[in-house]
Amino acid sequence: MTRRPSVSLKTIAERAGVSTITASRALRGMPIVNEKTRRQITEIATSLGYVPNRIASSLRSQRSGLIALIVPTVAGSIFSETVEAISRRLVAAGYQTIIGESTYDIGQEQAVLESLVQRRPDAIIIAGTNHTPATRTILEALGIPVIEIWELTDTPVDSVVGFSNFHAAYDFTRALIEKGYRRFAMASGPVEQENRASLRADGHYKALAEAGIDPGAAIVIPHFLGILHSGQSLLAFVRDHPEIDCLFCTNELIAIGATVQCRRAGIDVPGDIAIVGFGDVEACSIIEPPLTTVHINGTEMGRNAAQLVLDRLGGRGAAGARIDVRYAFRWRGTA
Amino acid sequence: MTRRPSVSLKTIAERAGVSTITASRALRGMPIVNEKTRRQITEIATSLGYVPNRIASSLRSQRSGLIALIVPTVAGSIFSETVEAISRRLVAAGYQTIIGESTYDIGQEQAVLESLVQRRPDAIIIAGTNHTPATRTILEALGIPVIEIWELTDTPVDSVVGFSNFHAAYDFTRALIEKGYRRFAMASGPVEQENRASLRADGHYKALAEAGIDPGAAIVIPHFLGILHSGQSLLAFVRDHPEIDCLFCTNELIAIGATVQCRRAGIDVPGDIAIVGFGDVEACSIIEPPLTTVHINGTEMGRNAAQLVLDRLGGRGAAGARIDVRYAFRWRGTA
DNA sequence: TTGTAGGCGTTATCAA
């Protein structure tokens, strides 16, 4: 670990006999620099192992090259497709994403935002459309592109890329009713703060109410419980409610856990009980039987969000964009 | 999007009738500041919506509060446990991780490193111990803590937290031989650059050679193919090699794909063929039958790596740490 | 307990 006397533009400029600004221009590939000069400067920079200081650059240019991304969690694969898609595209354009986790809590979301904002990101991508008033104030005051994702709204802070969780659940439930299911129960993550789980629950219940069907029992599964542990709770729940013919889960991890544990306990899915999820991570397709669920295109959301950011930062496009990536039902083996 | 005339320490200091350095000290909670003064400054800062500029702070203090983390990919859940554990711990200590993806390529790893290093991270955590010479040079010249993870080595750049991929595969294969398997084949991701797949393959083959067992056929599955697609290739491979009694996979995703597709094709696992994986993502436990595999503790690696970083940055601990998180066999249903 | 002076490394701006 050699503590190298760090080489800066000044060092290079001195050796090349030019001013620092010329060295800067040369290394940034600005065309106004004489080719011979540039070559010489580049060579010196290389031989000295020069590493540009993006911190200084950010401070002076007022552009950090950072994009803040806030999601509930990066664990568990639900959001990781989106995160991956966003990072890939932004990295290709020379940006670095900095990720914050709200842990499904808008208070924590605000704390995370306040922390990320100190690094002066050039844009923000944030999951969800329901935030604390303070969060909204901050987002609006920032004066940078803000893209909300994983939901739609008519009153975004700026732009939004997502789908209607409410309508997806509503439509899906209607389709299930049409299939003949009548005795529903719901399994969900914590329903609060107008989060995705609550919007999905609302859509589900609305469809049931319209059809005059009893909402049935409900069970709440804590976040981060793990698929098989969730499944154990759900198995107990299902056993306590033998009348259920369709267990509606507001996320796919819960549904996978329920399916696997019911099967292992000798309950026939979908024979004895149908189980459906919401969201379509890869694990949905590998269990037996594969899960019937609502497919959400996390990658497409990520790509669109990143593209919006790039457009805005490139001076193209305006605030107020609204992209609906829709959803699709995957009728597989569990219903 | 109000373009607020940004409020800096200077603004606050002026309103409070103190110098900027006093405002700085007050807001950083330095105890030497008079309590009354601090309260006043804090109030002004809050009312003005002051957001500290970490870029300026980083530049002046020479500490960015950034930890660079380089992994092959964050998709696919293999490394996400580790990433998650690292981020959680570092965030709690006030650091932000910036992630780079090497896409399983040491050339790309170098490119990513060169990019991240421009942001002057306070430490680096990097997966793997085999790097390009240039990468190693850069890491050594940086003069900051460097933690290599997901492998062990006697010649780390600095410190290392991992396990021996070679020995894990070697031991696992010996255990499989003891179980009675004799006709092996191997399925692996690209084997190159002394990566984890190649180290695991080496360990496997060494154990076979010592037992005088034929290495058998081998198939390479490209990265990022997807579990079920990989499984299709593997199903075809298995059908072409009916003599195999144990398919040794160098990662668990491949093994899951093989198991699922074989089962669906009516091949009995483990009756007709045993299938084993390496690594233990959650998906291993939800398939039928659940996968026999080598359990790797990604979370523990992450926690340890993060802790090493914090110790070093806190002035505790020294370079040269070596933490072996070991591995364990999980005998489940596929072998 | 508070303040002065200056610089971290880069780039915007204006001038030549």
Next chain:
DNA sequence: TTGATAACGCCTACAA
């Protein structure tokens, strides 16, 4: 095509 100057916002070092 190149350069001089200054400034981005903060914090280190030293002084009072």
